[in-house]
Amino acid sequence: MSLTRADIENIARLARLELTEAEIPVYVDSLSRIFAFVGELDDAPTEGIAPMAHPLPGLAQRLRADEVAEENRRDLYQQNAPKVEAGLYLVPKVIE
Amino acid sequence: MSAPAATVAELARGLAEGRYSSVELTKSYLERIAAAQPGLNAFVTITGESALAAAAAADATRAAGRAGALTGVPIAHKDIFCTEGVLTTCGSKMLANFVSPYDATVVRQLRAAGTVMLGKLNMDEFAMGSSNETSYFGAVHNPWNTEMVPGGSSGGSAAAVAARISPAATATDTGGSIRQPAALCGVTGIKPTYGRVSRYGMIAFASSLDQAGLITVSAEDAALLLGPMSGFDPRDSTSVESPVPDYTRTLGDSLEGLTIGIVKEFFDKGLDGECEARIREALRVYEKLGATLREVSCPNLPLSVPTYYVVAPAECSSNLARFDGVRFGYRCESPKNLADLYMRSRGEGFGPEVKRRIMTGTYVLSAGYYDAYYLKAQRVRQLISADFARAFGEVDLLLGPTSPTPAFKIGAKSDDPITMYLNDIYTIGANLAGLPGISLPCGFVGGLPVGLQLIGPHFSEARMLNAAHRYQLETDWHLQVPAAFA
Numbered sequence: 001m002s003l004t005r006a007d008i009e010n011i012a013r014l015a016r017l018e019l020t021e022a023e024i025p026v027y028v029d030s031l032s033r034i035f036a037f038v039g040e041l042d043d044a045p046t047e048g049i050a051p052m053a054h055p056l057p058g059l060a061q062r063l064r065a066d067e068v069a070e071e072n073r074r075d076l077y078q079q080n081a082p083k084v085e086a087g088l089y090l091v092p093k094v095i096e
Numbered sequence: 097m098s099a100p101a102a103t104v105a106e107l108a109r110g111l112a113e114g115r116y117s118s119v120e121l122t123k124s125y126l127e128r129i130a131a132a133q134p135g136l137n138a139f140v141t142i143t144g145e146s147a148l149a150a151a152a153a154a155d156a157t158r159a160a161g162r163a164g165a166l167t168g169v170p171i172a173h174k175d176i177f178c179t180e181g182v183l184t185t186c187g188s189k190m191l192a193n194f195v196s197p198y199d200a201t202v203v204r205q206l207r208a209a210g211t212v213m214l215g216k217l218n219m220d221e222f223a224m225g226s227s228n229e230t231s232y233f234g235a236v237h238n239p240w241n242t243e244m245v246p247g248g249s250s251g252g253s254a255a256a257v258a259a260r261i262s263p264a265a266t267a268t269d270t271g272g273s274i275r276q277p278a279a280l281c282g283v284t285g286i287k288p289t290y291g292r293v294s295r296y297g298m299i300a301f302a303s304s305l306d307q308a309g310l311i312t313v314s315a316e317d318a319a320l321l322l323g324p325m326s327g328f329d330p331r332d333s334t335s336v337e338s339p340v341p342d343y344t345r346t347l348g349d350s351l352e353g354l355t356i357g358i359v360k361e362f363f364d365k366g367l368d369g370e371c372e373a374r375i376r377e378a379l380r381v382y383e384k385l386g387a388t389l390r391e392v393s394c395p396n397l398p399l400s401v402p403t404y405y406v407v408a409p410a411e412c413s414s415n416l417a418r419f420d421g422v423r424f425g426y427r428c429e430s431p432k433n434l435a436d437l438y439m440r441s442r443g444e445g446f447g448p449e450v451k452r453r454i455m456t457g458t459y460v461l462s463a464g465y466y467d468a469y470y471l472k473a474q475r476v477r478q479l480i481s482a483d484f485a486r487a488f489g490e491v492d493l494l495l496g497p498t499s500p501t502p503a504f505k506i507g508a509k510s511d512d513p514i515t516m517y518l519n520d521i522y523t524i525g526a527n528l529a530g531l532p533g534i535s536l537p538c539g540f541v542g543g544l545p546v547g548l549q550l551i552g553p554h555f556s557e558a559r560m561l562n563a564a565h566r567y568q569l570e571t572d573w574h575l576q577v578p579a580a581f582a
């Protein structure tokens with residue numbers, strides 16, 4: 001299977017990834033090769049086979065009780081934030 | 097003190113007998129790290145000061161008569177595990193400035209067991225790679241030949257243990273990232289059953305596959321460390337509530353009556369002839385130990401790599417959506433608007449392989465393709481798991497190669513992702529089926545180590561470690577040290 005430049009630009013936009021001009025042909029080529037490779041799955045006999053939902057048979061995702069379990073550590077967590085003010089995360093203006 | 101050849105078991109004994117203190121031991125490892133770092137690049141962060149403080153505390157604990165089996169033993173953590181107050185980069189520019197506000201459960205548990213952290217180990221960016229070349233902090237070099245890759249993604253962990261600059265190291269395995277570098281560096285690497293070890297504080301790559309484990313010199317060392325590292329953690333929703341056995345207790349059990357399955361598909365094609373010869377020699381050792389060998393077939397196993405390259409990128413594209421330049425990590429300079437902030441922070445913060453996988457995953461999950469790719473792959477995954485289940489109806493453990501070839505040259509496979517992905521052809525199956533696996537050194541080809549792999553049923557770590565330990569009592573491949581680091 002062969003992807004086009006437009007396909008890659010669209011995927012990158014969906015993934016919120018800015019690509020440089022030089023990166024685009026590299027990904028057109030390598031993703032085309034990956035999807036050709038993944039195409040091997042097409043012929044696998046999967047009729048009537050349920051998709052696997054958990055790596056351990058019979059187990060499902062455990063849920064926890066809906067209770068407050070964590071204390072508020074906002075100031076500590078925000079030490080890693082690129083830009084904060086008065087306890088708020090700052091981003092470029094969204095509404096003019 | 098003979099630090100270079102020492103195993104965790106020997107060091108623990110030396111500490112218990114008072115032959116050296118943890119401070120002395122830790123100092124000697126920090127010196128070895130400093131000497132090796134320019135050539136190997138195994139560490140991202142060396143925490144010398146806090147290591148010496150922790151070692152002094154361990155010595156005080158011992159003086160007070162409260163020492164445990166691992167008190168004062170130095171280890172190092174893969175830089176995918178969050179460590180409070182210490183840089184945690186995951187090998188990425190995206191997290192090059194991230195100081196974790198909390199400890200991963202694995203880090204906390206191993207500290208509680210008395211181990212001393214020497215530092216944080218280099219790795220492929222976000223654990224995506226099989227050669228450790230995708231790290232933002234530069235490639236790690238193989239201690240057996242520094243022109244060669246150490247394997248990946250836990251390349252720093254494997255190189256550090258192989259060069260004896262850390263007695264043991266934590267690692268993670270999504271498609272072979274513990275076992276493949278362990279094989280390429282001539283050390284022991286165990287990936288436990290999915291859910292056995294907590295993943296809280298372990299930066300997520302592909303959540304239905306990721307599992308934490310260990311790289312050690314010996315299976316005995318792995319047994320010593322795996323117990324304290326395992327167990328139920330309410331903070332990890334995939335953590336399994338199943339009792340943790342004492343893995344050291346059954347290490348010496350006889351292998352009489354053990355049936356080992358030789359997976360036909362592992363020997364079909366692509367396996368280097370010399371590597372195959374080493375594996376066949378190991379089979380004779382197992383026969384001598386009383387095990388029965390039987391050929392088994394897992395016909396869908398050859399589809400494991402394409403299955404993985406749908407499932408893992410899909411989950412990665414979802415997990416890595418959290419890196420948006422807002423709450424932590426890299427942010428681009430002067431973003432024009434919110435979309436620009438997201439797009440450029442991610443475009444500049446992630447390396448080429450991570451972007452490739454995010455895009456692959458985004459595509460297979462996008463409207464119109466979900467059924468054809470993602471659901472199809474999850475169905476094939478069911479077939480692969482059923483193959484393993486059928487095999488374990490006939491045999492106790494499976495044995496095969498860990499990697500199709502020994503270590504390759506740095507740069508040799510970086511141009512073609514498919515060639516690189518095929519390095520994990522023998523390891524990915526265990527991840528898809530959630531099974532435990534271990535890689536053991538079983539000889540050399542052209543001066544480079546070769547690894548054999550054992551795969552067991554779910555939660556069979558004790559039996560697997562037993563079979564590994566008995567093999568290591570008969571052989572000394574795991575005790576070989578690269579000449580430059582002896």
